[in-house]
Amino acid sequence: MNPTDVEQFLYHEARLLDTQQLEAWLELFTDDATYWVPLERNQKDPLETSSIIHDDRTLLELRVKQARHPRAHAHPV
Amino acid sequence: MAASEQLAMLVQTDRVHRSVYTDPAIFELEMDQVFGRAWLVLGHESQARHPGDYFTTRMGREPVVVVRKDDGEIGVLVNRCAHRGATVCAEGRGNAERFVCPYHGWSYDRTGALQAVPFAGGYEKGKLPAGLKVVPRVSVYRGFIFASLSSQGEDLEAFLGPARASFDDFVDRAPGGELEVAGGVFKHAYDGNWKLMLENHLDGAHPAWVHASSVAVARGAPEPGKPGEEHYYDIAVRQMRQNGAPDSVWDAIGMWTTPHGHGYMGDYHDDSRLVAGLGNPAFEEYRRRLAAGVGEKEADRILRVTLWNTIIYPNCSFMSQFRQLRIIHPVAVDRSVVCTYSFRMKHAPAQMFRDTVAFANVVNGAGSWVLTDDLEVYERIQRGLSSGAVDWVYLGRGHGRDVDEAHGVRRGATGTSEVFIRAQFEAWLRYMSKP
Numbered sequence: 001m002n003p004t005d006v007e008q009f010l011y012h013e014a015r016l017l018d019t020q021q022l023e024a025w026l027e028l029f030t031d032d033a034t035y036w037v038p039l040e041r042n043q044k045d046p047l048e049t050s051s052i053i054h055d056d057r058t059l060l061e062l063r064v065k066q067a068r069h070p071r072a073h074a075h076p077v
Numbered sequence: 078m079a080a081s082e083q084l085a086m087l088v089q090t091d092r093v094h095r096s097v098y099t100d101p102a103i104f105e106l107e108m109d110q111v112f113g114r115a116w117l118v119l120g121h122e123s124q125a126r127h128p129g130d131y132f133t134t135r136m137g138r139e140p141v142v143v144v145r146k147d148d149g150e151i152g153v154l155v156n157r158c159a160h161r162g163a164t165v166c167a168e169g170r171g172n173a174e175r176f177v178c179p180y181h182g183w184s185y186d187r188t189g190a191l192q193a194v195p196f197a198g199g200y201e202k203g204k205l206p207a208g209l210k211v212v213p214r215v216s217v218y219r220g221f222i223f224a225s226l227s228s229q230g231e232d233l234e235a236f237l238g239p240a241r242a243s244f245d246d247f248v249d250r251a252p253g254g255e256l257e258v259a260g261g262v263f264k265h266a267y268d269g270n271w272k273l274m275l276e277n278h279l280d281g282a283h284p285a286w287v288h289a290s291s292v293a294v295a296r297g298a299p300e301p302g303k304p305g306e307e308h309y310y311d312i313a314v315r316q317m318r319q320n321g322a323p324d325s326v327w328d329a330i331g332m333w334t335t336p337h338g339h340g341y342m343g344d345y346h347d348d349s350r351l352v353a354g355l356g357n358p359a360f361e362e363y364r365r366r367l368a369a370g371v372g373e374k375e376a377d378r379i380l381r382v383t384l385w386n387t388i389i390y391p392n393c394s395f396m397s398q399f400r401q402l403r404i405i406h407p408v409a410v411d412r413s414v415v416c417t418y419s420f421r422m423k424h425a426p427a428q429m430f431r432d433t434v435a436f437a438n439v440v441n442g443a444g445s446w447v448l449t450d451d452l453e454v455y456e457r458i459q460r461g462l463s464s465g466a467v468d469w470v471y472l473g474r475g476h477g478r479d480v481d482e483a484h485g486v487r488r489g490a491t492g493t494s495e496v497f498i499r500a501q502f503e504a505w506l507r508y509m510s511k512p
Contacts (some may be wrong), residue, residue, distance in 0.1 A: 010181045037444060039261040041142040047309065048430065050419065052444040059310060066446060069290035069409050073457075074449035 022064045033057050081510035083504040087490045088506045090467045091476040098270040104410035107305035111508040112137025114227045117254035118238045118393035122220045132170035135406045142166045146187045153212035153224045154189040160445035176405045180228045219248045243387035245398035251422035252366040254258040260434050263417040265443045267452045269459035271407035278386045278394045281327035282494040291446040297304035312432045312440030330492035336485040338390030338504025340497035344383035417441045472498050
């Protein structure tokens with residue numbers, strides 16, 4: 001994989017999110033994926049310090065399901 | 078008509094006028110009359126243990142520095158240089174010998190006294206200010222730091238009244254009574270009035286609606302692992318499921334208020350891990366350590382206390398069982414900032430704090446599955462209340478059926494009563510009308 005491929009992949013991922021193709025976005029992740037948005041700068045650990053998001057593949061899937069729920073108020077689609 | 082009579086017209090027994098959420102003039106008055114007088118929760122002693130340890134926060138809109146002084150006491154200084162007004166301490170925390178203004182280098186010691194002034198010869202003799210403005214009253218209850226911008230008023234214990242029991246529950250649960258703020262601070266803002274948060278945290282009728290989406294997905298989540306083999310997020314999934322408890326559970330939980338507008342609700346969990354940790358090895362070890370300190374009987378009593386959210390009016394809400402504490406900072410009539418803190422029980426097994434972290438992420442964090450729906454609703458309330466077509470906000474759930482108990486405590490007829498909001502507005506009116 002060369003740098004252009006990586007760049008194109010990131011554009012692809014962002015486009016899926018921007019266009020609300022959440023299920024297709026989810027498919028980008030392998031079963032052992034961790035989606036981690038740390039809370040603190042230089043945060044080393046997701047278990048002893050809180051995170052904005054710290055999801056495994058199962059939680060990511062549930063997040064997408066939540067966004068699709070008709071009463072997900074914070075996720076207007 | 079006197080201003081106090083006008084205010085009294087806005088707050089009636091089962092309704093309030095929308096302007097208490099939308100009128101900038103009322104907000105200004107609140108900052109003076111409510112946030113300028115009440116005891117406010119600022120934080121916890123673990124955030125400033127040693128001389129010079131400090132952290133910044135706000136009291137209403139006043140930027141302040143909370144600092145451990147050399148005599149061991151906690152001081153609270155208004156974070157505003159006596160010279161030209163810059164904040165002398167950048168936002169955050171640390172340890173400082175002196176607070177040095179970034180503008181002209183005026184420096185202040187840990188008590189706020191002016192220490193040194195560059196170009197001192199340029200000022201008239203005897204005209205230099207003594208130092209930073211010192212917040213006149215500071216008090217600590219079981220490790221929690223409070224302060225009041227008013228030099229007069231009742232002491233902290235009288236202010237807290239029966240709500241002290243919620244802090245007792247928070248601290249008693251920790252083996253050795255030792256708690257510390259840990260795991261990072263979540264900070265979020267919403268475009269809505271500060272009161273909206275306090276009117277939500279004891280509201281047992283909202284989860285079924287506001288949190289419907291997280292309840293639904295949590296019900297579809299994998300079953301929690303066997304004891305000792307849980308997923309790290311099981312505790313959060315259980316909490317989200319519990320938000321979908323039937324109406325009968327919410328009605329039965331109990332809801333109490335105090336004359337100062339504080340309130341607390343009984344626990345609505347029937348979940349073994351959340352309440353008693355049955356069969357969970359970390360919880361069993363925790364219980365053993367707790368009992369080693371206070372004895373089996375007392376440990377049993379402590380763990381049987383069933384409190385969920387507590388509100389300390391006007392700036393704090395906390396969950397003693399999950400060691401989460403939120404402080405609300407009013408910014409404008411339609412803008413609020415909330416800081417959320419997690420606490421570690423120093424002498425409990427490490428897993429207990431990992432549960433706290435996982436719980437915070439999912440339930441109270443900025444990327445939370447639960448909080449985000451609350452914030453959306455606060456903002457919708459603020460937008461709706463900006464309409465001039467309708468004047469009144471109706472607070473009638475349980476009205477006329479409140480039950481007076483001892484020590485000024487009032488209980489809602491059911492756990493879903495809006496008694497706690499009515500109590501908040503009674504306190505609000507007293508603060509606002511006081512000369």
